[in-house]
Amino acid sequence: MNLKNMSMGTRKTAVFSETENELADLAKALGHPARVAILKELANRNVCVCGEIVDTLPLAQSTVSQHLKELKAAGLISGTVEGVKSCYCINWATLERLKNLLEDCFKPCSDQGCAC
Amino acid sequence: MNLKNMSMGTRKTAVFSETENELADLAKALGHPARVAILKELANRNVCVCGEIVDTLPLAQSTVSQHLKELKAAGLISGTVEGVKSCYCINWATLERLKNLLEDCFKPCSDQGCAC
DNA sequence: TTTTTTTATCGTAATTTTACGATAAATTTT
DNA sequence: AAAATTTATCGTAAAATTACGATAAAAAAA
Numbered sequence: 652m653n654l655k656n657m658s659m660g661t662r663k664t665a666v667f668s669e670t671e672n673e674l675a676d677l678a679k680a681l682g683h684p685a686r687v688a689i690l691k692e693l694a695n696r697n698v699c700v701c702g703e704i705v706d707t708l709p710l711a712q713s714t715v716s717q718h719l720k721e722l723k724a725a726g727l728i729s730g731t732v733e734g735v736k737s738c739y740c741i742n743w744a745t746l747e748r749l750k751n752l753l754e755d756c757f758k759p760c761s762d763q764g765c766a767c
Numbered sequence: 768m769n770l771k772n773m774s775m776g777t778r779k780t781a782v783f784s785e786t787e788n789e790l791a792d793l794a795k796a797l798g799h800p801a802r803v804a805i806l807k808e809l810a811n812r813n814v815c816v817c818g819e820i821v822d823t824l825p826l827a828q829s830t831v832s833q834h835l836k837e838l839k840a841a842g843l844i845s846g847t848v849e850g851v852k853s854c855y856c857i858n859w860a861t862l863e864r865l866k867n868l869l870e871d872c873f874k875p876c877s878d879q880g881c882a883c
Numbered sequence: 884t885t886t887t888t889t890t891a892t893c894g895t896a897a898t899t900t901t902a903c904g905a906t907a908a909a910t911t912t913t
Numbered sequence: 914a915a916a917a918t919t920t921a922t923c924g925t926a927a928a929a930t931t932a933c934g935a936t937a938a939a940a941a942a943a
Contacts, residue, residue: 658927659901662799671800678803682792682798684784684787688783713935716890734941750866753869759810775897777932778932779932799901851909889939903926907922909921912917
C-alpha cells in the first residue's frame, strides 16, 4: 500500500490501527437509517426474514438489496439462499463485538492493559 | 419536506423514525477511523486537548479540523476557545446514549415496551 | 413449457465525503 | 509594532454513497 498514491477522496485506512478501522467499519455500516431499520427488523424475527424487508421499507428493491449487501460485508448479518428466496438473519456476535469495541476503546486506559 | 423533491444521491431521512435517524447519525459520526482515533485520544486525557490532536494524526490540519467539526455536530465532543487555542473534550453522555440505543434498538421486543 | 416471482447486479445520476493547500482572523510572542 | 502561532473556513478535486430503473438468472407456479 503506497501512501503517496492515495488520491483525493479516499479514506486513509492504512494509517490507522486495526481496531480503529474495525470499529469505524462497523459504525459506518450502521450509519444509515435504512440499515438500522433492517437490523431492527431482523432482531425482531427469530426466524430469518427474506425480502419482506423490502416491504417494510419505503425504498426501491434494488436499494434495499444494496443495503443488505453492505450489512453483510460488515458481518452484521448473514444470508442463506432458500430456493428463489434469500433469507437474512442478524449476527448477534458482531453486534456484541461492536458494543465491546465501543466499551473498550473509549475508556481512560492506564497505559498497559489498554484495549485499543 | 417534500419526498417527491428528493433527488438522487440524497439520504431519505424523513422516511425513517426519530430513533433510527439518531442512531444512524451517531454511528455515522464514528464511521471513520480518524474520528475514532480522535475520540480515543480525548477519552485518554481528562483535561481537554487542543490541536495536539493534529500532531497525533497523519492528516492535514484542515482535515482534522473538519473531522472535529463532524464529531461536534454529532454531539460526541464539545469545544471551548481558550485564547487562540481551542480545546475539545469528549461528551460521555452522548457516548452513553449511543450505547443505550445500540442496546435497546436491537433487542427482540415483545411489541409493547419496545424502545425503538 | 410458459409465465410469474424473487432477488442480485448493472448502469446512471446526484449528492456527500474525504482530503489537501491556501487563506483569514485572532491571539501570542518577539 | 511586527512576526509567529493557532485554528476555522474556503475552494477544489477525486472518490464513495445513495437512490432508482432496467435487466438477468434462477426457481416456482401456472
